[in-house]
Amino acid sequence: MSSCQPDEKQITHDLSYHHDLDNNDNFSPDGSWLVYDTRTDDGGIAASSKIEKVNINTGQKKVLFQIANNQACGPGAGAVSYSPVENAVVFIHGLTASTEANPYQQWRRTGVIIEDANPNKPIYMDARDVTYPFTPGALRGGTHRHEWSGDGKWIGYTYNDAILKALEDSTGERHNLRTIGVSKKGMAVRVSHSDENVSGTWFSALVVKVTPKPQPGSDEISHAASDSWVGKNGYLKDGKHQIARAFLGTVKTESGSDVPEVFIVDIPEDISIPGNSGPLEGTPDTFPMPPKGTVQRRLTHTANLSKPGCSGIVRSSPDGSTLAFLAHDATGIQQVFLIPVTGGTLTQLTYHNSDVNGNVRWHPDGKSVSYIWNGSIMLCKTGTEEFEKRFVELTNPTPIAPTNTVWSPDGKTIAFNRLVKQANGQPATQQIFIKTIR
Numbered sequence: 001m002s003s004c005q006p007d008e009k010q011i012t013h014d015l016s017y018h019h020d021l022d023n024n025d026n027f028s029p030d031g032s033w034l035v036y037d038t039r040t041d042d043g044g045i046a047a048s049s050k051i052e053k054v055n056i057n058t059g060q061k062k063v064l065f066q067i068a069n070n071q072a073c074g075p076g077a078g079a080v081s082y083s084p085v086e087n088a089v090v091f092i093h094g095l096t097a098s099t100e101a102n103p104y105q106q107w108r109r110t111g112v113i114i115e116d117a118n119p120n121k122p123i124y125m126d127a128r129d130v131t132y133p134f135t136p137g138a139l140r141g142g143t144h145r146h147e148w149s150g151d152g153k154w155i156g157y158t159y160n161d162a163i164l165k166a167l168e169d170s171t172g173e174r175h176n177l178r179t180i181g182v183s184k185k186g187m188a189v190r191v192s193h194s195d196e197n198v199s200g201t202w203f204s205a206l207v208v209k210v211t212p213k214p215q216p217g218s219d220e221i222s223h224a225a226s227d228s229w230v231g232k233n234g235y236l237k238d239g240k241h242q243i244a245r246a247f248l249g250t251v252k253t254e255s256g257s258d259v260p261e262v263f264i265v266d267i268p269e270d271i272s273i274p275g276n277s278g279p280l281e282g283t284p285d286t287f288p289m290p291p292k293g294t295v296q297r298r299l300t301h302t303a304n305l306s307k308p309g310c311s312g313i314v315r316s317s318p319d320g321s322t323l324a325f326l327a328h329d330a331t332g333i334q335q336v337f338l339i340p341v342t343g344g345t346l347t348q349l350t351y352h353n354s355d356v357n358g359n360v361r362w363h364p365d366g367k368s369v370s371y372i373w374n375g376s377i378m379l380c381k382t383g384t385e386e387f388e389k390r391f392v393e394l395t396n397p398t399p400i401a402p403t404n405t406v407w408s409p410d411g412k413t414i415a416f417n418r419l420v421k422q423a424n425g426q427p428a429t430q431q432i433f434i435k436t437i438r
Contacts, residue, residue, distance in 0.1 A: 011432040015422045018430040021404035024081040031408040035089050037078035045078030046104035064119045074104030085152035087116035092144045097195045106160040109142035127189035127200030134281035137189035137203040150232030156182045158225050179224045180208040205271040206288045214252040219298045221249035226313045231320020235341045243267045246314040246323050253303040260309045262300040268293030318366045351387040364411035375401045
């Protein structure tokens with residue numbers, strides 16, 4: 001192992017509030033700005049009233065969006081990401097017109113886009129329609145953890161359904177399952193007006209099928225999350241680029257245990273055509289169903305290992321060929337593993353003597369993976385060279401580890417959060433730091 005010089009630079013200094021990167025895509029396309037939310041310890045994102053950005057060279061701050069009179073229960077604005085191709089951000093926003101309590105719930109959110117040139121002018125991305133009959137291209141719940149595709153034409157997210165949450169409340173049976181959806185730019189969706197409905201500027205569909213009672217030993221799943229886009233432009237399939245999202249899907253083993261496994265779903269260019277499973281917009285007692293042409297595949301089978309299951313956000317290499325995630329090795333230590341997107345043998349990337357703690361990210365050059373271990377940000381090369389020669393310590397170990405790492409587009413800078421204590425005895429707050437890679 002080698003170590004870099006500890007030339008960290010603190011970018012934000014106001015200790016009165018959090019500057020939370022939330023492990024998203026926070027760098028502007030030119031790498032000069034970082035976008036973040038202002039969540040609180042008690043209220044989380046619901047209590048975040050602002051989306052801000054900070055210049056990594058000058059420390060200048062700008063407010064992109066602010067909610068007047070935001071309450072601890074919402075509506076809230078947070079978990080923000082920059083587009084890789086234009087100066088615009090997308091983030092979670094709780095319902096603004098609703099008269100119901102707790103406007104920020106898993107099933108009561110939408111994605112809002114703000115263009116840097118037009119702060120405080122929200123563009124509602126995904127449409128929401130909870131009034132039967134439902135509308136194709138609109139969803140019926142809440143979208144969260146929004147992520148732009150490499151070309152900026154798609155946004156992916158996790159999703160919870162308000163209609164099935166109400167059914168769950170009335171029946172006592174499990175229906176409110178987390179799953180994954182996508183929205184495509186260029187086709188607006190208008191819905192009937194109400195306090196709970198929102199018209200959107202993008203067309204939306206769920207692309208992963210979940211079921212409350214998966215068949216034991218099958219590839220059926222009851223939960224889908226920890227998702228991200230495959231490659232900057234998908235992956236090569238039959239000589240063409242295939243758009244896809246990788247994720248963790250929870251299967252039921254033969255013995256009845258729930259185990260998260262790595263999956264991938266291929267997404268068709270046209271998501272407006274219903275598939276065989278049912279209508280895009282769903283019914284009063286079923287989920288919106290995936291469009292025609294989606295193909296959901298399981299890549300890992302860890303049920304028979306001593307410590308089964310995978311964890312962390314599943315991250316793709318820039319070329320879309322390989323996925324990185326966390327799983328346990330033969331000794332029970334959590335390590336970074338790799339698998340081809342087409343399936344095949346797992347490759348163990350790291351061989352540390354204690355658990356890797358998360359924040360798995362590919363370096364933009366596609367030749368190495370960063371992560372948190374032993375209180376430090378590490379960078380490990382892929383390949384077959386001896387492990388001790390493949391990884392480098394980017395930051396010195398600290399008792400409270402850095403979090404929410406994100407690479408600049410050119411791969412020369414990594415940004416992250418550190419908790420910084422206040423002199424007045426108040427709780428520590430998340431501040432943004434950067435590390436330049438030489």
